[in-house]
Amino acid sequence: MANYKKFFVLDVYRRIYLVREFELRAIEERRRGLIPGFIHSCVGEEATAVGACLALHQDDVITSTHRGHGHLLAKGGDPKYMMAELAARSSGYCKGRGGSLHIADFDLGILGANGIVGGGIPAAVGAALAFSLRKEKRVALSFFGDGATNQGSFHEAANMAGLWKLPVIFFCENNLYGEGTPQSKQAPLCDLAKRAESFCFPGVIVDGNDPLAVYEATREAVERARAGEGPTFIEGKTYRFRGHYEGDPQVYRIPGELEEWQARDPIPTFRQRLIEQWSIAEDEIKQVEDSVQQQLNEAVAYASSAPIPQEEEALEGVYADIHGGKVF
Amino acid sequence: MREMTYAQAIREALAEEMRRDKNVFLMGEDIAIFEGAFGVTGNLWKEFGLERVRDTPISEAAIVGAGVGAAIMGKRPVVEIMFGDFLPVGMDQIVNQAAKARYMSGGKVSVPLTIRVTTGATGAAAGHHSQSFEGWLIGIPGLKIAVPASPEDAKGLLKTAIRGEDPVIFFEHKRLYGMRGAVPEGDFTIPFGKARLVRRGKDVTLIGISGMVPTCLEAAEELQREGVDAEVIDPRTLVPLDRDLILESAVKTGRVVVVQEAHSRGGAAAEIAALIAEHAMDWMNAPILRVGARNVPIPYSPVLEQEVLPGKEDIIAAVRKLF
Numbered sequence: 001m002a003n004y005k006k007f008f009v010l011d012v013y014r015r016i017y018l019v020r021e022f023e024l025r026a027i028e029e030r031r032r033g034l035i036p037g038f039i040h041s042c043v044g045e046e047a048t049a050v051g052a053c054l055a056l057h058q059d060d061v062i063t064s065t066h067r068g069h070g071h072l073l074a075k076g077g078d079p080k081y082m083m084a085e086l087a088a089r090s091s092g093y094c095k096g097r098g099g100s101l102h103i104a105d106f107d108l109g110i111l112g113a114n115g116i117v118g119g120g121i122p123a124a125v126g127a128a129l130a131f132s133l134r135k136e137k138r139v140a141l142s143f144f145g146d147g148a149t150n151q152g153s154f155h156e157a158a159n160m161a162g163l164w165k166l167p168v169i170f171f172c173e174n175n176l177y178g179e180g181t182p183q184s185k186q187a188p189l190c191d192l193a194k195r196a197e198s199f200c201f202p203g204v205i206v207d208g209n210d211p212l213a214v215y216e217a218t219r220e221a222v223e224r225a226r227a228g229e230g231p232t233f234i235e236g237k238t239y240r241f242r243g244h245y246e247g248d249p250q251v252y253r254i255p256g257e258l259e260e261w262q263a264r265d266p267i268p269t270f271r272q273r274l275i276e277q278w279s280i281a282e283d284e285i286k287q288v289e290d291s292v293q294q295q296l297n298e299a300v301a302y303a304s305s306a307p308i309p310q311e312e313e314a315l316e317g318v319y320a321d322i323h324g325g326k327v328f
Numbered sequence: 329m330r331e332m333t334y335a336q337a338i339r340e341a342l343a344e345e346m347r348r349d350k351n352v353f354l355m356g357e358d359i360a361i362f363e364g365a366f367g368v369t370g371n372l373w374k375e376f377g378l379e380r381v382r383d384t385p386i387s388e389a390a391i392v393g394a395g396v397g398a399a400i401m402g403k404r405p406v407v408e409i410m411f412g413d414f415l416p417v418g419m420d421q422i423v424n425q426a427a428k429a430r431y432m433s434g435g436k437v438s439v440p441l442t443i444r445v446t447t448g449a450t451g452a453a454a455g456h457h458s459q460s461f462e463g464w465l466i467g468i469p470g471l472k473i474a475v476p477a478s479p480e481d482a483k484g485l486l487k488t489a490i491r492g493e494d495p496v497i498f499f500e501h502k503r504l505y506g507m508r509g510a511v512p513e514g515d516f517t518i519p520f521g522k523a524r525l526v527r528r529g530k531d532v533t534l535i536g537i538s539g540m541v542p543t544c545l546e547a548a549e550e551l552q553r554e555g556v557d558a559e560v561i562d563p564r565t566l567v568p569l570d571r572d573l574i575l576e577s578a579v580k581t582g583r584v585v586v587v588q589e590a591h592s593r594g595g596a597a598a599e600i601a602a603l604i605a606e607h608a609m610d611w612m613n614a615p616i617l618r619v620g621a622r623n624v625p626i627p628y629s630p631v632l633e634q635e636v637l638p639g640k641e642d643i644i645a646a647v648r649k650l651f
Contacts (some may be wrong), residue, residue: 115424
């Protein structure tokens with residue numbers, strides 16, 4: 001672990017810090033009225049998104065979830081266009097038609113966030129099938145939560161991927177809650193990586209709050225996939241610091257649990273490691289943080305002044321060849 | 329012109345498109361070694377191999393969903409859902425994933441996915457193997473819906489579906505698989521949104537959907553003997569729908585019966601009837617009528633099934649009410 005170069009770990013920190021601060025900024029801007037819709041924030045879960053995407057190439061693809069901002073940023077999504085999409089503007093990633101739950105950037109290999117729990121997993125398997133048919137060395141990684149492992153779509157997709165040994169990584173962020181119900185009340189097991197056994201591929205458990213541990217586990221899975229050895233299931237044990245959605249009263253949260261996990265908050269924990277393990281100066285870290293804050297100031301400014309969609313834009317883009325009012 | 333069956337025409341379209349474009353591949357339950365539950369894919373696996381004609385687990389959500397992912401990555405998957413009745417098992421992937429990807433991404437991605445699915449009743453197959461679900465899916469923006477009713481249309485429309493950039497649900501009526509008809513030689517396509525004037529008439533318009541097109545023709549022949557000259561129209565695709573030909577015929581005859589095998593409540597026939605009511609009411613000489621299955625699950629007993637499904641006599645009885 002100590003072999004990592006200083007610039008690398010500082011960049012890892014920049015990425016997890018960006019995800020955290022993007023979320024806090026989005027929550028704030030929603031409160032102020034810039035963002036009209038839902039936000040399902042990933043505060044507390046930055047290390048899984050960043051660690052996993054670090055192991056991917058740009059032409060590898062991911063599918064994401066309703067809690068997807070971290071995945072999108074980690075795969076290279078631009079905070080400007082993300083914030084503009086959250087603000088429902090024409091220059092947002094989806095021209096204001098998708099919002100938080102549908103952000104996609106196909107050039108970056110982001111096949112989309114998803115409003116349906118487990119909805120994106122089969123598409124990742126399909127992308128991996130396309131790579132396999134074309135004999136490309138690309139991989140697909142599907143992010144999903146613990147709740148999605150109770151969906152049929154997960155089991156169908158994992159079975160198919162195991163059967164065909166497709167280059168896909170099933171990345172489960174086990175944040176201990178599926179919407180408003182604890183994971184322990186939703187499934188008869190708590191180590192979800194065990195589910196992989198029934199599909200005959202490895203299931204790995206990793207500390208989901210440690211970006212480097214996540215990176216290493218994912219790198220190994222990616223190598224296996226590229227070598228034609230098939231899928232891996234990675235379970236990142238982590239915790240959702242905020243509600244299922246912003247505004248969630250969280251009556252279901254187990255007392256004391258949040259405080260316990262906050263002591264292992266991935267951001268300050270990794271920051272401290274930069275200082276202790278890599279002897280990085282406080283000033284240098286501060287510089288990185290300032291540049292992220294600057295980037296987010298620009299993103300919010302961009303979103304605030306971005307054009308609001310014209311009414312007629314509502315009818316465009318349903319089909320490739322049927323336009324506007326001709327949609328029937 | 330040479331003749332072939334509806335099933336052969338579909339197989340020929342699949343083979344030609346696979347030869348034409350290496351991105352086209354087939355995936356579904358029992359479509360390769362078993363050669364298709366209805367024999368449609370036949371021996372295609374021998375020419376194209378088991379990678380491109382791919383047997384899958386019984387996993388409709390994964391079949392459709394993997395089709396979505398492969399389509400987004402530039403392939404042109406043609407997936408087969410063995411019975412229309414199994415569409416609900418994969419419905420999230422159809423309705424929420426395939427249909428919405430283009431629009432919700434701001435138009436940045438295409439999902440050139442064709443979902444071939446059998447539809448309709450063939451006799452004593454009961455409520456899980458006899459249904460017609462096209463009416464459910466016409467309400468989902470982003471999907472195109474094809475309902476071919478002749479071998480020529482099946483071939484030409486399937487080629488259009490495979491070459492298009494949007495997801496298509498391609499309903500193949502099981503009762504039509506053995507129907508023989510003329511199919512032109514060589515490469516041809518039939519555009520979506522162009523209805524077919526099957527029989528010219530002046531007294532009443534019968535609009536038949538999928539397997540009901542031949543039944544409408546039989547009814548028209550019988551009505552002719554009673555002195556009623558019926559026009560028969562096959563919409564060929566329900567989304568997009570050829571409003572022009574439908575309204576033109578309605579205006580000409582002033583009497584319309586819309587016929588579907590699906591349950592009559594909330595179906596495509598209701599949609600077409602509403603279209604005519606909205607745009608051609610002033611030309612109507614009689615109420616616009618629908619003929620469809622009675623609104624109960626399709627029963628097993630041939631006696632009960634016949635009672636529930638629409639047939640020639642139901643169409644003729646409906647027409648008689650209009651005069």
